[in-house]
Amino acid sequence: MKLTILGCYAATPRTLTNPTAQVLEIKNHVFLIDCGEATQVQLRKSKIKFSKIEHIFISHLHGDHVYGLIGLVSTFMLLNRTADLHIYGPKGIKEIITLQLRLSNSWTSYGLFFHELESAESQVVFEDDKVLVKTIPLKHRIYTNGFLFEEKIGEKKLNPYAMQQYQIPVYHFQNIKNGKDITLEDGTVLANSLLAFEPNPPKSYAFCSDTVYDESIVPYIKGVDVLYHESTFLESEAELATKTMHSTARQAATVARLAGVKQLVLGHYSTRYDRIERFRDEALAEFPEVLLANDGETFNF
Amino acid sequence: MKLTILGCYAATPRTLTNPTAQVLEIKNHVFLIDCGEATQVQLRKSKIKFSKIEHIFISHLHGDHVYGLIGLVSTFMLLNRTADLHIYGPKGIKEIITLQLRLSNSWTSYGLFFHELESAESQVVFEDDKVLVKTIPLKHRIYTNGFLFEEKIGEKKLNPYAMQQYQIPVYHFQNIKNGKDITLEDGTVLANSLLAFEPNPPKSYAFCSDTVYDESIVPYIKGVDVLYHESTFLESEAELATKTMHSTARQAATVARLAGVKQLVLGHYSTRYDRIERFRDEALAEFPEVLLANDGETFNF
Structure with missing residues (x-):
C-alpha cells in the first residue's frame, strides 16, 4: 500500500504549498483522493501515470478539495483517454463538471460516471474482488465524507514444499488456496494447515478530511x-x-488513540505555522506513531 | 504600460508551463486577462498584489483560459477582500462561478459583478477617464473575444519655465492643460503652445487569443x-x-504587418515544439518587431 501526498495544506494554493490531493495505490488500483487546484501538475511532478487513475473520490465541495477536478477531466480528454473514469463525491459534483464541459463545448472521449453521495450513513461506494471502499460520514461546514479503503483477505498461499512432498495434483490447488482440506486418491486426508500459508493480512487506510473533532467516527x-x-x-x-x-x-x-490505529498521518495544515513539526510534537503527547504528510512525499505501508 | 505574462502555453498546465493568464498595468489599473488553472499561484510568484485586481477579462470558456477563475474568486474571499470585482466574459461565466460558490456554501465578502458578453460585434466593456476597453470579436471553436486596451489622450503638461516667465496665475493652469490660450490681466494673449507640452501619446494593447488566422480583426x-x-x-x-x-x-x-502595429508579442505555444525561439524565427519573415512571451516575464512598453 503506497500513499503519495500531492497536496496537504489548507485553503488556497501558494507558491510552495498545494491544497488537498493524494494518491493511494492499493492492490492493482491507483485511487485519487480529493483534487485541489493544480492537482494535475502535482501528478506530473510525482510521475504518476494519468491513465492509471480510474476512480476519484472527493470528500466535499470546498475549493481546496475539488477545484482541480475539471482541469483533470479536461486533460484526460486532451490525452485521448478511452478508459472509463468514475467520480465519487457529494451531490452537485456532476452539475459542476458537466456545466463547464457544456459551456466549453467539450465532451469526453471516455466514459465519465458520477456516483453522487448524499447519505448521512456510511455506505459502500466501490467494491471488487480485492478492495472495498466505504464512506466515513464527517462533520464539517458542508456535507463531507471521509473514505475507508480496505483490502479484502486474499487466498491462502500454497506451500511449495508440501506440494512436492505429497505430490499434490494441480486440480487440488484452488481448493487448498480456498482453505479446504483435501483427500488424496489413496484416501489420505491432508489438513489445509499442512499445505498452505496464511494470506498476507489485509491492509486498510482511512482518509478523514475535513472534520471537526468527532469521536463518532471511531x-x-x-x-x-x-x-x-x-x-x-x-x-x-x-x-x-x-x-x-x-x-x-x-x-x-486522540481519535487515532481511541480507534487503536497503527499509524497516524497528519495533514491539511494551516499555513499560519512556521514549522509543520509542531503538529507532530503536539500529537505525540496523545499517540506514539505519528507521521507528517508533506507535498510530494510518498509513504509505503 | 507594463505586461506580465503569468502563463502563455496552450492546453493543459504542466510542470514548467502555465496556461493563459496575463496582467496589464495601464494607467492606474491592474487588469487580469484570462485565468487558466493555478493563475493565483503565478500571481503570487510575480508578486502582484491580489487586492489591486478589480477587473478580470476572460476571452472564452475553454479551460486553459478560465479554470483558475473560481480559485481566485475564492481566495479573494479568504483574504477578506472588500473591494468590488468585475468579471467580463462570455455568457455562462456567471453560472459557472455562482454554481460552485453555492455548492460550497461560500459567498463573497465583496461585490462580485459579472458582465456577460454575447455580441458578435465589438463593444466597449469598460471605460473611465483614462482607459477604454473594447472587445475584439475573434473566430475560434467557441464564442471568443480579444480585448483592446486604449489609454485616452491625457491633459497637456504645463511648461514650468513658461509659467515662471509669464508669471501665470494658478487659476489658469487647468485651462492651459485643457489646451486653451489665455489672456493675462494686461490683455496679453498667450498661445497655448507657448505654455504647455503635448501629452504623452496614449498607448494601446490588443490581446488576441485564441483565434484562427482572420484578417477581419485588422x-x-x-x-x-x-x-x-x-x-x-x-x-x-x-x-x-x-x-x-x-x-x-x-x-x-501577417496580421501584425497588415495592422501596422508597433510590436508583436507571440504566445499560446503548443508544447510540442522544442524551443519557442522557432516561433520568433518564423514570424520575423513577415514582421520585424517580434517579442516572445514566456511565463513570469515582464515587458515595459
Missing part, C-alpha cells in the same frame, strides 16, 4: 493500519478549530 | 503599440492550426 476506523486525519490547527487555536469545524493535531491524535 | 487593432497574437503552431502545422482554429507564428506576424 467505530468506522477501528484498528486501521493508517489513518490520515486532518490537523488544520494546533491546540493554541482550538477555539478557531471548533468554529471552522476543523481539528487540532492533538484532537487528531 | 481594423480593430490598426496601429496599436503592442499586439499579443496567439501562435499555437508553426507553419509546418498550418493545417492543424486551421482545423483547431488556431494560428501559426507566420499568420500572427
Whole structure:
C-alpha cells in the first residue's frame, strides 16, 4: 500500500504549498483522493501515470478539495483517454463538471460516471474482488465524507514444499488456496494447515478530511493500519478549530488513540505555522506513531 | 504600460508551463486577462498584489483560459477582500462561478459583478477617464473575444519655465492643460503652445487569443503599440492550426504587418515544439518587431 501526498495544506494554493490531493495505490488500483487546484501538475511532478487513475473520490465541495477536478477531466480528454473514469463525491459534483464541459463545448472521449453521495450513513461506494471502499460520514461546514479503503483477505498461499512432498495434483490447488482440506486418491486426508500459508493480512487506510473533532467516527476506523486525519490547527487555536469545524493535531491524535490505529498521518495544515513539526510534537503527547504528510512525499505501508 | 505574462502555453498546465493568464498595468489599473488553472499561484510568484485586481477579462470558456477563475474568486474571499470585482466574459461565466460558490456554501465578502458578453460585434466593456476597453470579436471553436486596451489622450503638461516667465496665475493652469490660450490681466494673449507640452501619446494593447488566422480583426487593432497574437503552431502545422482554429507564428506576424502595429508579442505555444525561439524565427519573415512571451516575464512598453 503506497500513499503519495500531492497536496496537504489548507485553503488556497501558494507558491510552495498545494491544497488537498493524494494518491493511494492499493492492490492493482491507483485511487485519487480529493483534487485541489493544480492537482494535475502535482501528478506530473510525482510521475504518476494519468491513465492509471480510474476512480476519484472527493470528500466535499470546498475549493481546496475539488477545484482541480475539471482541469483533470479536461486533460484526460486532451490525452485521448478511452478508459472509463468514475467520480465519487457529494451531490452537485456532476452539475459542476458537466456545466463547464457544456459551456466549453467539450465532451469526453471516455466514459465519465458520477456516483453522487448524499447519505448521512456510511455506505459502500466501490467494491471488487480485492478492495472495498466505504464512506466515513464527517462533520464539517458542508456535507463531507471521509473514505475507508480496505483490502479484502486474499487466498491462502500454497506451500511449495508440501506440494512436492505429497505430490499434490494441480486440480487440488484452488481448493487448498480456498482453505479446504483435501483427500488424496489413496484416501489420505491432508489438513489445509499442512499445505498452505496464511494470506498476507489485509491492509486498510482511512482518509478523514475535513472534520471537526468527532469521536463518532471511531467505530468506522477501528484498528486501521493508517489513518490520515486532518490537523488544520494546533491546540493554541482550538477555539478557531471548533468554529471552522476543523481539528487540532492533538484532537487528531486522540481519535487515532481511541480507534487503536497503527499509524497516524497528519495533514491539511494551516499555513499560519512556521514549522509543520509542531503538529507532530503536539500529537505525540496523545499517540506514539505519528507521521507528517508533506507535498510530494510518498509513504509505503 | 507594463505586461506580465503569468502563463502563455496552450492546453493543459504542466510542470514548467502555465496556461493563459496575463496582467496589464495601464494607467492606474491592474487588469487580469484570462485565468487558466493555478493563475493565483503565478500571481503570487510575480508578486502582484491580489487586492489591486478589480477587473478580470476572460476571452472564452475553454479551460486553459478560465479554470483558475473560481480559485481566485475564492481566495479573494479568504483574504477578506472588500473591494468590488468585475468579471467580463462570455455568457455562462456567471453560472459557472455562482454554481460552485453555492455548492460550497461560500459567498463573497465583496461585490462580485459579472458582465456577460454575447455580441458578435465589438463593444466597449469598460471605460473611465483614462482607459477604454473594447472587445475584439475573434473566430475560434467557441464564442471568443480579444480585448483592446486604449489609454485616452491625457491633459497637456504645463511648461514650468513658461509659467515662471509669464508669471501665470494658478487659476489658469487647468485651462492651459485643457489646451486653451489665455489672456493675462494686461490683455496679453498667450498661445497655448507657448505654455504647455503635448501629452504623452496614449498607448494601446490588443490581446488576441485564441483565434484562427482572420484578417477581419485588422481594423480593430490598426496601429496599436503592442499586439499579443496567439501562435499555437508553426507553419509546418498550418493545417492543424486551421482545423483547431488556431494560428501559426507566420499568420500572427501577417496580421501584425497588415495592422501596422508597433510590436508583436507571440504566445499560446503548443508544447510540442522544442524551443519557442522557432516561433520568433518564423514570424520575423513577415514582421520585424517580434517579442516572445514566456511565463513570469515582464515587458515595459
